Amino acid sequence: MAKIIVIANGKGGTGKSTITVQFANYLTSIGKAVAVLDADEGQTVMDMRAIELKNNPGTEAPWPVWKATQNAQAFMDRAKDMGDCYVLVDCPGTLNENLLPYFKSANAIVVPFRYDDVVIMRTMDFMKILELANIEGKRLFLPNLINVRVKNPNEEVIKDMFRKRGGAVLPQINDLVAVQRISTIRPIEKAQKKAVGLSVDGILNVVG
Ligand SMILES: Nc1ncnc2c1ncn2[C@@H]1O[C@H](COP(=O)(O)OP(=O)(O)O)[C@@H](O)[C@H]1O
Numbered sequence: 001m002a003k004i005i006v007i008a009n010g011k012g013g014t015g016k017s018t019i020t021v022q023f024a025n026y027l028t029s030i031g032k033a034v035a036v037l038d039a040d041e042g043q044t045v046m047d048m049r050a051i052e053l054k055n056n057p058g059t060e061a062p063w064p065v066w067k068a069t070q071n072a073q074a075f076m077d078r079a080k081d082m083g084d085c086y087v088l089v090d091c092p093g094t095l096n097e098n099l100l101p102y103f104k105s106a107n108a109i110v111v112p113f114r115y116d117d118v119v120i121m122r123t124m125d126f127m128k129i130l131e132l133a134n135i136e137g138k139r140l141f142l143p144n145l146i147n148v149r150v151k152n153p154n155e156e157v158i159k160d161m162f163r164k165r166g167g168a169v170l171p172q173i174n175d176l177v178a179v180q181r182i183s184t185i186r187p188i189e190k191a192q193k194k195a196v197g198l199s200v201d202g203i204l205n206v207v208g
């Protein structure tokens with residue numbers, strides 16, 4: 001049975017697509033089967049893959065990217081029949097009828113965020129929406145785009161706030177050129193593995 005990991009936040013630009021691709025590459029590097037489900041309106045990961053394959057003809061893609069179909073429920077039903085693998089769903093933050101089945105089936109909901117007042121506010125709003133929709137999947141808050149030279153004075157308060165909402169906080173991902181440099185066809189680089197490895201391990205501890 002596939003494990004469903006939804007990557008979502010109501011706020012754009014928190015690194016959802018970047019993290020989806022880095023995580024897919026990391027999981028591949030540790031021998032896990034993975035697929036990416038692109039549910040974002042922008043179809044970021046799909047577009048990226050299409051461009052990279054066009055520029056590198058003959059390359060074999062390390063993991064499949066599926067476009068999120070209209071019928072998300074049918075898709076999730078199928079995912080349950082798949083063998084051992086991880087399906088990473090790059091989701092937009094607008095929780096509409098079409099997206100609901102992904103959230104309902106999620107083994108974990110990874111919520112990338114930045115220590116920025118507006119982002120935190122939107123992230124909390126997003127948590128309320130998930131609660132109202134009775135979404136039960138474990139919330140895993142992921143501090144991303146961290147500038148190691150600037151410590152946010154409210155870091156601990158914010159983490160506590162997330163934990164109080166029943167979530168866990170994953171190891172952070174720093175703001176790094178290596179993380180920004182994503183590829184959907186090349187194997188993960190050493191620096192990327194170092195940057196995202198602990199966070200992915202944290203997710204695997206939860207979803208198994
Ligand atoms: N850890 C990181 N280090 C450096 N740049 C990052 C990191 N995470 C995201 N970015 C950059 O931040 C921007 C927004 O990321 P993106 O993945 O497109 O966010 P989203 O999908 O949530 O809108 C992009 O320019 C991306 O390259």
Ligand SMILES: [Mg+2]
Nearest residue numbers: 016017040044
């Ligand atoms: Mg995106």
